[in-house]
Amino acid sequence: MSIRQPTVEHSTIDMRQVLGLGTPKAIDLWLDVVTDLPDRAHELAALSKAELARLGQLLDNANGVELLESVDHQLAAQALRAMDPMVAASLIDALDTDHAADILRELKEPKREALLMLLPLERAKVLRSLLSWPEDSAAAHMVPETLTVRPDMTVSEAVASVRDHASGLRSDSRTTAYVYVTDADSHLLGVVAFRALVLANRVQRVSDLMTDDLIVVSPLTDKELAAQTLMSHNLMAVPVVDGDNRLLGILAEDEAIDIAEEEATEDAERQGGSAPLEVPYLRASPWLLWRKRVVWLLVLFAAEAYTGTVLRAFSEEMEAVVALAFFIPLLIGTGGNTGTQIATTLVRAMATGQVRFRDMPAVLAKELSTGVLVGITMASAAVVRAWTLGVGPEVTVTVSLSVAAIVLWSSLVAAFLPPVLKKLRADPAIVSGPMIATIVDGTGLMIYFMIAHMTLSQLQGL
């Protein structure tokens, strides 16, 4: 037997060798040796079209499914595209329905339609129906095949019925953790764990065993909300029902995990002030990275350009007291840092459902109190710093008052924006550190020079 530990091991066979050996056994061996999924993706991504086509000839349904499921959908689609259409169709047919749909979604027409045409009619119909739901809906990611029993069945009848139907289902135990109880019209009545069914007394009725207190989602529920629902309730699947409470399918736990991971990655990228890559990082070209990043950089540059106008307006002040300029990066940097801390914490708390718009008063109160504490601390640090730069007592007072005011202002902006964006149905994750920093830079400088005007005797005449 082979026990595989998730450690970094030196693979002794690579995909090129496998293709050279040219037997399906070599693929099995490769899958056994290269257990690290990023490694698999790496090697697969490095193959040419011709090599991918050869690979297709070596795949049977078992190792083909394992290979395709261990890489991202995009790469799987790319591999399928290069293969003989009959081989590709047979692999698609062997995949679980939700995974097959995820991969087909990455294929453009007419390639997608060409593959669907090669599938058994019934199978193609099911996949087309999944593909017709909006990509961000729960229904687009569900497994349409479910195991159902009737409430008036005895346990032994139900087990027999499950046994009959399960052999026809392609999905593995993902779809059989729960057996759903429906009436003849597919209306969802309850759920019973497959385990409970098997372990129960054989003459009991299903209706006595089932739970009728169900968490369900609608087909158009946002996929992230549906995934969050499944995960926060520790469920293995969540049923998708239509407006009449008819069972359409289930969202499985592994699909929910994929959805949540993808969303967390997109949020992280947005939070860093970039558009989501939508491609694994190592496969993103410099041109793609440039395109995803430069839009926000230019927007922020344009917004930040305003600081030049502010500084030009106050150039007389800087010429009078050049020491004022020394503190510009320090003041706006501290303001940006404070705001970034708050915005990232808050955006994450909102993404996990911990904080909602209605919590906004509590958030503002909390952040303003914290802002006062942080402001006092940073003002003290500023006194020390100004003293060591030897800029005299007046500038020291100006700088420390300014840092406190800027911290408070930045706290307010960072606590205010994410919930408001959420309310406006925008993604709060676009409130990135860079965005907060940019907002605080220009406005922070205005605060600084206004305070300088009030506190510095040299500036009284200006």
Next chain:
Amino acid sequence: MSIRQPTVEHSTIDMRQVLGLGTPKAIDLWLDVVTDLPDRAHELAALSKAELARLGQLLDNANGVELLESVDHQLAAQALRAMDPMVAASLIDALDTDHAADILRELKEPKREALLMLLPLERAKVLRSLLSWPEDSAAAHMVPETLTVRPDMTVSEAVASVRDHASGLRSDSRTTAYVYVTDADSHLLGVVAFRALVLANRVQRVSDLMTDDLIVVSPLTDKELAAQTLMSHNLMAVPVVDGDNRLLGILAEDEAIDIAEEEATEDAERQGGSAPLEVPYLRASPWLLWRKRVVWLLVLFAAEAYTGTVLRAFSEEMEAVVALAFFIPLLIGTGGNTGTQIATTLVRAMATGQVRFRDMPAVLAKELSTGVLVGITMASAAVVRAWTLGVGPEVTVTVSLSVAAIVLWSSLVAAFLPPVLKKLRADPAIVSGPMIATIVDGTGLMIYFMIAHMTLSQLQGL
């Protein structure tokens, strides 16, 4: 039946009313009506010690488990602390072992030990053993109870054996998705899906049915790596085996999800330049927020203070060409933004296992190429901006050359630091946007004034 949709509904009963009604039925009703988990946590967190103690008296094992599992471990522990010890012990006893250990871990001695003393001896022993593993190990989060069968059993013997043992297990279907095949000495030989067992021909041997190609983890495997392993292989559980390949328990999928979610939250907080809160945001006091944030703020302030020294060193230059000061926030802001984009994308790619230290040459090559493209773009934008500020051609050249140089420098720093920290076994997530911005601020200014010296005729004498 009650079908619960995850929508925001107006609850018609709150926890205080429930306590006033004073019957266990009221708790059941509350659990039915308040389906939103953050709402439950909110209401529970608002209760006084005396109220929590009263709540304990209304809980039976069923609704008690549902209530405790729907809030975070810390809050669950807080509630248990206020309750009668006998009630608390009975609830702990009713919880799945991994969940019980998670909650007990939040209790300090002697309270934890006092609760353990009240549990059945065998149960306390199992929990103590879980609690003795390091908190960040896979073993600390496993379910020690597993269903095992022998390879030479027939399917019907195996089902009978599972049926016998499953009734003794407290965990629900979480532990029965897979049945593990072991020898008499607990050595792990293979796995068979519970479903496959039930649906198979009754006279087949378990050994013909089982998969011996297993993904396992060691007890001391980092919990995040173990969770990542489970999730990326789409498993419902991953077995934890000791050095002799003896089965110690399994890490269940819902526990893996919790571990991954918690880690993603900590990473997001670190990336925002703050220490992880370790408490749900809404329950964090301003003092706690201050403590978690101020350390990094002061470190960054101290590092940023260096910009003052740089600017003082170049004060003659600024007095000669005051227009140079106008561009300081714009230049260092753009440098910080570029670096933040790269660092957040890279840290996330490393957290999900897509990028490893050995990919560093590829990362550096990719980011430097992208840096050149971004640098050219931003330099063009800088020409436009300098022109509109009317600072003359020489300063315009200085500014646009500087922005390109700073973008490239920032790209290098941001692409270099996360993998290097990973190699040094530090968490790459501490390379926050604020940290990159701070590094680039001081060094970026030096680049700016050096370029100014080379390009500005007024500065030739200085």
